Amino acid sequence: MKIAMAQLNYKVGDVTGNLKKILTAYQMCGDDVDIMVCSELALTGYYPQDLLKRDSLIIAQDKALNELAAHTRNRNTAIVIGCARKNLEQTGRPLHNALLLLANGEALFEYHKRLLPTYNVFDEARHFEPGSNSNVFEFKGHTLGFLICEDAWPDAEGYRYENTPVDDISEHRVDCVISINASPSNINKLNERFFIGKQVVEKTQAAFIYLNQVGGNDELVFDGGSFILDKVGTKIHQSVQFDQAVDFIEVDLEQNNTQPNRNKVTEEVTPSYSSNHSHSEFYWRQTVLGIRDYINKCGFSKVVIGSSGGIDSAVTLAICTEALGAEGVTAITMPSKFSSQGSVTDSEVLCKNLDVRLYEAPIKEEYDVAVRAFQTMSGEFPSQLTCENIQARIRGRKLMEYSNHFGALVVSTGNKSEMSVGYATLYGDMNGGINPLGDLYKMDVYALANYVNEFYDKEIIPRSIIDKPPSAELAEDQKDTDSLPDYPLLDAVLKLYIEGDLLERAEYEACQKIISAASLAEKEVERIHQMVNRAEFKRRQAPPIIRVQRRSFGMGRWLPVAANYQF
Incomplete structure (x- = not known):
């Protein structure tokens, strides 16, 4: 037959x-x-x-x-x-x-x-x-x-x-x-x-x-x-x-x-992915296809992405450029008074490597205006957290302005580790119509950055971006580790909490081994779990994410917001 x-x-x-x-x-x-x-x-x-x-x-x-x-x-x-x-x-x-x-x-x-x-x-x-x-x-x-x-x-x-x-x-x-x-x-x-x-x-x-x-x-x-x-x-x-x-x-x-x-209906022959290939190759092909189809099927032809000079925005830019071509991607770098020099220079090198148009839109003056306006309204100087979120929301507004005027879809850049613990700003860096990294843990993003350079057989994502300590750069000398454990450890805790029952035995044991080697106290594990629980209201307002893991946020994980649970 x-x-x-x-x-x-x-x-x-x-x-x-x-x-x-x-x-x-x-x-x-x-x-x-x-x-x-x-x-x-x-x-x-x-x-x-x-x-x-x-x-x-x-x-x-x-x-x-x-x-x-x-x-x-x-x-x-x-x-x-x-x-x-x-x-x-x-x-x-x-x-x-x-x-x-x-x-x-x-x-x-x-x-x-x-x-x-x-x-x-x-x-x-x-x-x-x-x-x-x-x-x-x-x-x-x-x-x-x-x-x-x-x-x-x-x-x-x-x-x-x-x-x-x-x-x-x-x-x-x-x-x-x-x-x-x-x-x-x-x-x-x-x-x-x-x-x-x-x-x-x-x-x-x-x-x-x-x-x-x-x-x-x-x-x-x-x-x-x-x-x-x-x-x-x-x-x-x-x-x-x-x-x-x-x-x-x-x-x-x-x-x-x-x-x-x-x-084949399509002329180009694409080799099959097999279990012998790295997870990063799978993540690459899955997110590229997911982003391409989401954008095209929604009637868009171009996207705009905030380029911070960090690992997440760099990988997001690479995915979208592969999916749409360089002509369909625009980047905007928006340095503040707290941004490192590499925030701009690394973005410039990255976008040159990808042949993507990059705009620079500093936010210092708008930030100062917003802080003064808050003082005038409330009679108090905004808190540290408020100041950080003001910056993120100015950037989110600029991206949405570009989107409105040029018809480019805003692509969000948050990874699964950050989305899990709420390390993101509503109406700021969470703005967007789609998120390609929202189901990738932070260490997956690093691995994917290295794979991108292997895929193109040259340094597309500068080594300086991959090697720099992760930071939102919203305060002086800020580092992610100021409020979060090191990402290998954080990812292990998150994987067990979010997907533990779906992991293969070897994956489950590897996560347990990382936690044990770090001598992470049970109280700290519980703190991370509660961060995940409390951030549910943020995830409800996040853009859709491209699913790659066994259990993803969104339609794959339904939990109440108005609840109090310790498990």
């Missing part, structure tokens, strides 16, 4: 544009292709959230499905595609998360997703009713089993399912299992998918086809990496990661071998 794996980049709600992409892929299929496989909720994009409550979206999707079906009328190639389908029962939620097999001008088979995830970034039970119909179908002389993403995961983040769709397939003698997915990417996720795929193969004794989508939608990034396992669990094909692809694979369902013949 010849399979076309259509790993495409969809835009949420853009049914017309998504249909066009699918039809372009379908036209690439010759008459010898038996099935073209598309991903979960392909026409609506994943995840539509409450757009699913709009009848107009479902009507547009159904019209597109009819058009797709019509294209199969005089073609040998069937289409397997994910979509939203109306629940025809009198009870339950109004929709199913469904899979259709389109052939001969109609839907020959329909399956409804049974396992609806409601953890981490998922909330499918808000909109969909779980299915109960069969997921096995005879087609072209072969018995096929079908799954939709979570259907293949028997145990995920503490959720354990019984009588899974995989169990149902295993009761039949199937030749192949086809799983359509919208599986968000995070560190080590590809290896987890391979592990799950091998479990499916072991249970069903059938070849396994895993089709994922690619691209960024809001905080989520989908990395593609679609693959095929043979009947003994050996990987016999993997599509590229972080790029669109239409791959044609001849699968011998009897002999367990394939004859790959790859064709």
Whole structure:
């Protein structure tokens, strides 16, 4: 059986544009292709959230499905595609998360997703009713089993399912299992998918086809990496990661071998990321794709970034330049009376290396005016914290002014360590429409800076930026360590507190070892935890972040603001 794996980049709600992409892929299929496989909720994009409550979206999707079906009328190639389908029962939620097999001008088979995830970034039970119909179908002389993403995961983040769709397939003698997915990417996720795929193969004794989508939608990034396992669990094909692809694979369902013949929608071939590559390479490719798609899909073509001469803004500038090209990026350096000389000179070298336009806008005079105005209003000189935040907010205002006038999206530069403990200023350095570093701990940012220089094979980010002690430069001789532990130690505490239950054993033990070696008192650990808890109100007002870790702030971590908890 010849399979076309259509790993495409969809835009949420853009049914017309998504249909066009699918039809372009379908036209690439010759008459010898038996099935073209598309991903979960392909026409609506994943995840539509409450757009699913709009009848107009479902009507547009159904019209597109009819058009797709019509294209199969005089073609040998069937289409397997994910979509939203109306629940025809009198009870339950109004929709199913469904899979259709389109052939001969109609839907020959329909399956409804049974396992609806409601953890981490998922909330499918808000909109969909779980299915109960069969997921096995005879087609072209072969018995096929079908799954939709979570259907293949028997145990995920503490959720354990019984009588899974995989169990149902295993009761039949199937030749192949086809799983359509919208599986968000995070560190080590590809290896987890391979592990799950091998479990499916072991249970069903059938070849396994895993089709994922690619691209960024809001905080989520989908990395593609679609693959095929043979009947003994050996990987016999993997599509590229972080790029669109239409791959044609001849699968011998009897002999367990394939004859790959790859064709891509995009011309440039991007090598697959593997577990042998560094985490920094993964972070780079994930954030570049996430930023590019977020900005383009929101209708922007350019961004503006505050350049402090520090590590975070430097890495952010590098990511955005790779994503948009230098012509789409503008930097503004805004030195104050407390800024080091390197704040400006390092920004100049960095932007020259990136070929990015840099403006200089000193804030000393505006800061002095703001301090005097506060004194006039209140009769008191502003506190140290107030003075620091005045500077950050002047800078945030300048960035927003540029954004308003030139139509460039402000990109925030805060990292996960700072966002965790609230080391950021509302309406100041937290301004922005998107944050590429908000799920990267501080030491991840340093590692990524070094990777950027390796990636370009030259010193893009000056060594002086990487080596300087981290500082917000909002007070005389200020250093981050004045109020925070050293970042390797802080990151270890934060990882255990925020993601401890999701870390692999080696990662968990490495964090514990760092904390033990530093002889960090339990009281200090509790202080850091409380800093995280108290900063929740700030994170609620932060821009979206590009997700890379297993548990990210935003839609992946829901905690109350008006609460008092010590755990």
